[in-house]
Amino acid sequence: MIDKSLLIRLFSCFVLLSFITVIIVKNKEEESLNTALFKEKQNLKKSYSHSFKRLKNKVDLIFFNNLHDENIYTAFINKNKKKLFSYLKNDFFYLKSHGLKQLSFYTKENKLFFKMNKNIDSNSLDLIPFSLRKKELDFYELLKQNNVISFTKPIFNKELDFIGSLKLEFSLNSLIKDISEHSDFNTFFLLSKKSFNSEHFNKFLLNKNYFISSDNFTLKRYSLKNLKDIKKSYKHNIELDMKNKEEFSFIYSSSKVLNAAFFIPIKNINSYTDVYLFAFINKEKTIYNQISNNYFWILILVHFIYLFILFLIYKYFRMKKLKNSVSKKYEDLLLSIDKYVVMVHTDTKGIITYVSQAFCNICGYSKEELINRNINILRHPDVSPKFYEALWKQLHEKGYWEGEIKNLDKFANSYWVKGSIVSKYDSNNRLIGYISIRVSTTNSKQLKKINNLLKEDLSNKLNEIKMKDKDLLDNTKVALMSKVLDAVAHQWKTPISNISINLANLKGKIRTKEINKKDIYILSENIEKELKTLSISLNEFKSFFPKNSYGDKYDINNVIEEAVSSLKEDISRLNTTVSLSSKENLLCYGIHNEFKHIFINLLKYSLNKVEVHKIKNPTIDISVIEDNNEIIIKYCDNISVENRVIKKIFNEEYIKNFSQEDINIYITKLLIEKSGASVWFEKNNNGLVFYIKLVSEDRRKKER
The missing domain is CATH 3.30.450.20 (PAS domain)
Structure with a gap:
């Protein structure tokens, strides 16, 4: 039987260990994810820094190879715009293919003197503090037409006097392309300005105070779904963190794939423009998913190990309990042995x-x-x-x-x-x-010896019992004969008494000589009638004790039908309906004539009551039932009779007061009991019901 208490304790232990393990593994997973996120952020910073250096190196090459020319400086000093344009025209259109958007010259007073691309408005140099004008500068700008990164180079003459500034403006897309070529980051620049309105820029979905370029290059990489997933995954306020110029990053889930998003503020010389480098990773397989999957399988493995350990503990305690049980049984067995x-x-x-x-x-x-x-x-x-x-x-x-x-x-x-x-x-x-x-075997030997002695003694006793049993059987027959004689004595007294009276009348008339033929004829008929009654009684009495009291085998239905047939005239005369309900071939053992006489007496008793009480539509129903090798006969009529009358008939104390019909019923009772059967009666609403349980076992086999 399973120890429920042990299972409950082990299950509770498993739940507790599982809870603690989940917390520890989740913390470790979060640490690993944060570590991976930090490394990715550092890689992004390095990628940006390297791309910026490459752009700055490109600016230096352009400045020294293409713009550091005496003719250009002479035209700028002489303020000859046509010559300046002619000197710069070929190089400028070549440099535009490398991301150069604008090339502008500023006087030493920081006033715009000349710009190559007239479609782009660039005057931000006026806002640079005077102390910084003679230095090389780089800063991001948000223009009406585009967002650019500007590089400013001071111009000196041969005497090294400051004569002005050269400003080179590159598209931020060129920088973004360089970052994308050297990393897996999807990068955007977000710029903020107090007053800004241009059709070339869109408000950033995650922070409406910042703008993002609406050019085709940006829109192709710009995914609203990713931005919504990023916004949903970040637990803090993005606008507040960007307002505080905070650097932050986090992991977000998109299509059940873990990716990373980064917000890195960029230092800019222009105080009125805030620049953020926004980047996210959008790959089907990332290190974050790998880390998460690894910890998931670690969690599964740890739980499996817990289950295995708990199973071993359970088996240990079960084996220990079983061992104790076996030891106890073994001890009990040894004690029993x-x-x-x-x-x-x-x-x-x-x-x-x-x-x-x-x-x-x-x-x-x-x-x-x-x-x-x-x-x-x-x-x-x-x-x-x-x-x-x-x-x-x-x-x-x-x-x-x-x-x-x-x-x-x-x-x-x-x-x-x-x-x-x-x-x-x-x-x-x-x-x-x-x-x-x-x-x-000592007791068995003693018992065998005692058994032999008992056998011998028992054999002697049985012989004595057999002799006594024969005498007892004869005595029983005598007792039964005495009862029957007592019962029929009254039945014989009446006809004998009537014969005596008739003979006395005959003697009286003979003495007085008043007798005639008619009187003799009447007297003869009366005596003959009484003698006939007495003869019938004697013939019935002769069958009470045959030589073999167990009798023969007979069919119950045939015997009942013979009894009914013998009283056919009386039944028809009294208009009585007799019905028999029984299975076929119901065999019983006993005296055929005795059983027939039993039913004749019952039928005579009912018919006599019908005649005396003048019963209308009398019925007699006989049913034979076989149940568990027992045969029960139910004899029922609709002739009303008092219970006390039947009780008296069944009691031999009242035998002297019986009528002729009562004598017949009493003899019927004696015949039933003599055959080994039993009889009882009951009174219902319609009349009297007799029950007779017959012997259905062949007792002759036992005798043999």
């Missing part, structure tokens, strides 16, 4: 090494008295030494012996044991002794 099994162990020389308590109880010795003593201590002097020689010989040859031995107990009393002796071997299959298991 010691208490009830007659067992003795000896070595090869017959020295006793172990005895059970049951053995001690038979022989009278204690265990201490028998251990280390020879088994010969129990030998009986009546047993021949040759018996033991044959015993040991069979043990040595076959390894076992079976038989019965007569022994001597501690108090010199003889006792018999029946058992077997088998060889005992060690782990190396070497003979080390013998084991004998015995059963005491």
Whole structure:
């Protein structure tokens, strides 16, 4: 049976360990994800820094290779715009293919003197502090037409006097392209301005105070779905963090894939423009998913290990409990063996090494008295030494012996044991002794002796009983005859009395000589009638005690039909309906005539009541039921009669007061009981119901 308490404790332990493990693993997972996120952010910064340096190096190359020319400087000093344009025209259109948007010259007063691309308005240099004008500068600008990054180079003459500034403006897309080429980041620049309105820029979805370029290059990489996933995943306020110029990054989930988003503020010389580098990773397989999957499988593995350990613990306690149970059963078994099994162990020389308590109880010795003593201590002097020689010989040859031995107990009393002796071997299959298991047969031998004596005595008693039983049977018949004679005596008295009266009348008339032929004829008829009644009674009485009281086998339905047929005239005269309900071939054992007489008496009793009480539409229903090898006959009529009348009829104390019909019913009762059957009656609303339970067993077999 499973230990529910142990299972509950182990399950509780598993739940607790699982809860703690989930917390620890989730913390470790978060640490690993944050570490990976930090590394990605550092990579983004490095990528941006390297791309910016490459752009700045490009600016230096352009400045020294293409713009650091004496003719250009002379035209700028002489303020000759046409010559300046002619000198710069070819180089400018070539440099535009490398991301250059604008090339502008400023006077030493920081006033715009000349710009190559007239479609782009660029005057932000006026806002640069005077102390910074003679230095190389780079800053981001948000223009009406485009967002650019500007590089300013101071111009000096041969005497190294400051004569003005050269401003080179590059598209931010060129910088973004360079970052994308050297990394997996999808990068955007977000710029903020207090007053800004241009059709070339869109408000940033995650922060409406910042703008993002609406050019085709940006729109192709700009995904609203990703931005919505990013916004949904970030637990803080993006607008507030960007307003505080904070650098932040986080992991977001898009289509069940973990990616990273980064917001890095960019230092800019222009205080009125805030620049953020916004980047996100959008790949189907990322390191974050790998980390998450690894920790998921770690969690599964740890839970599996927990389950395995708990299973081992459960098995350990179950085995321990089972071991204790087996040990307890083994101890109980050993105690039972010691208490009830007659067992003795000896070595090869017959020295006793172990005895059970049951053995001690038979022989009278204690265990201490028998251990280390020879088994010969129990030998009986009546047993021949040759018996033991044959015993040991069979043990040595076959390894076992079976038989019965007569022994001597501690108090010199003889006792018999029946058992077997088998060889005992060690782990190396070497003979080390013998084991004998015995059963005491002393009691059975004594019982056998007593049984023989009892058999003899019982045989004598049975012969006496048979003689007495025959006498008893005869006495029973005599008693029954006495009852029947008492019952029919009254039945005989009436016709005999009537005959005596008629004879007295005859004598009287003979004396007075008043007799005539008519009187003689009437008297003769009366006497004949009474003699006929007496003859019928005598004929019925003759069948009460046949030679074989068990009778023969008969069909119940046939007997009932014969009884009904014998009273057919009376039944028809009284307009009585008699019905029989029964299965076919219902056989019973007894006297055929007795059973027929029983039913004739019952039918006569009912018909007499019909005639006396003038019953209209009388019915007699007879049902025969077979149940569990018993046959019950239900005799029912609709003729009302008082219960007390039947009770008196069934009681022999009232036999002297019986009418002729009552005598017939009483005789019927005696006949039923004589056959070994039983009868009882009950009164219902319609009339009287008799129940007769017949003997359905062939008692002749028992007699044979």
